[in-house]
Amino acid sequence: MPTIVVEVMPKAELLDPQGKAVLGALTRLGQSQFTSVRVGKRFELAVEGEVTDAVLAEVATLADEMLSNSVIEDVVGIHVVESPADGASEVAAGASV
Amino acid sequence: MRIGVVTFPGSLDDRDAQRAVRLAGAEPVALWHGTHDLDGVDAIVLPGGFSYGDYLRCGAIASHSPIMAEVIQAAERGVPVLGICNGFQMLTEAHLLPGGLIRNDHGSFICRDQRLRVENTSTDWTNGFTDRQEITIPLKNGEGGFIASTAELERLEGEGHVVFRYLDVNPNGSLNDIAGVTNARGNVVGLMPHPEHAVEPGFGPDTPDAMRSGVDGLTFFTSALEGLLARA
Numbered sequence: 155m156p157t158i159v160v161e162v163m164p165k166a167e168l169l170d171p172q173g174k175a176v177l178g179a180l181t182r183l184g185q186s187q188f189t190s191v192r193v194g195k196r197f198e199l200a201v202e203g204e205v206t207d208a209v210l211a212e213v214a215t216l217a218d219e220m221l222s223n224s225v226i227e228d229v230v231g232i233h234v235v236e237s238p239a240d241g242a243s244e245v246a247a248g249a250s251v
Numbered sequence: 252m253r254i255g256v257v258t259f260p261g262s263l264d265d266r267d268a269q270r271a272v273r274l275a276g277a278e279p280v281a282l283w284h285g286t287h288d289l290d291g292v293d294a295i296v297l298p299g300g301f302s303y304g305d306y307l308r309c310g311a312i313a314s315h316s317p318i319m320a321e322v323i324q325a326a327e328r329g330v331p332v333l334g335i336c337n338g339f340q341m342l343t344e345a346h347l348l349p350g351g352l353i354r355n356d357h358g359s360f361i362c363r364d365q366r367l368r369v370e371n372t373s374t375d376w377t378n379g380f381t382d383r384q385e386i387t388i389p390l391k392n393g394e395g396g397f398i399a400s401t402a403e404l405e406r407l408e409g410e411g412h413v414v415f416r417y418l419d420v421n422p423n424g425s426l427n428d429i430a431g432v433t434n435a436r437g438n439v440v441g442l443m444p445h446p447e448h449a450v451e452p453g454f455g456p457d458t459p460d461a462m463r464s465g466v467d468g469l470t471f472f473t474s475a476l477e478g479l480l481a482r483a
Contacts, residue, residue: 168353169353169424172354220311225351225398225399
């Protein structure tokens with residue numbers, strides 16, 4: 155079953171307290187080579203039937219209006235995979251936004 | 252006058268808000284998120300809590316619930332709407348109020364009696380305060396950092412839409428120390444601190460006079476009630 159993946163990140167100019175906490179933990183583990191961590195969200199929408207341009211357009215709208223809040227987040231990617239467990243099989247049906 | 256309090260799955264302070272409405276002298280009306288029925292109320296409170304477990308984003312799923320369509324229409328007609336904490340988050344998600352709320356900058360939940368300055372006394376929920384009055388009400392949140400774009404912040408400040416500002420400490424990293432805002436009409440107000448927890452002597456924040464005697468939150472509800480009575 156095709157799956158549409160939507161990726162959302164906190165806006166780049168905003169402090170990401172969650173990422174900051176993860177960076178702190180990494181540093182305490184001795185992993186000092188990382189200068190920044192940002193934590194976002196990945197939504198996997200399993201689709202009944204074919205992923206048409208119309209479906210992708212609808213997902214793009216939902217991504218902007220429901221899955222993200224444009225005041226605090228950016229939609230950084232929308233793409234189609236054949237199976238969510240297998241990222242390597244991603245197909246180029248949806249251009250990243 | 253009847254003031255509705257909407258209960259969502261995960262609301263925590265709906266009963267406290269109802270009690271505050273009663274102590275202010277109005278009739279509290281329990282409303283349910285899953286209906287389109289506002290029961291003819293004269294004003295609406297969206298209470299605090301963790302609707303839908305804060306899934307997706309705080310207040311996001313609740314902002315799409317059936318009753319919110321009616322709340323949005325009522326707000327656009329000028330019905331007074333107060334969003335407290337999670338209710339404030341819902342109002343920003345529903346685009347009834349500007350800005351957004353993100354995780355506290357220090358990463359921790361915080362609970363304290365918080366001093367605030369009332370910056371705008373012309374809203375439906377603050378007209379009983381004096382200009383720049385300083386009040387103390389409880390604050391308790393994990394995601395209370397108010398943010399908006401630089402342009403939006405300038406507009407909010409310029410047009411006097413900042414209603415409350417944190418004093419002493421900024422508890423969550425809110426930009427410009429903003430604790431609460433209003434819309435252009437002044438009928439929709441949202442804030443992170445909890446006025447409904449400071450409405451009855453013996454159960455409010457400490458004051459210099461006596462322990463737990465703070466009732467600064469009651470003025471939110473009496474303001475709305477008196478405004479409604481004046482218009483009736």
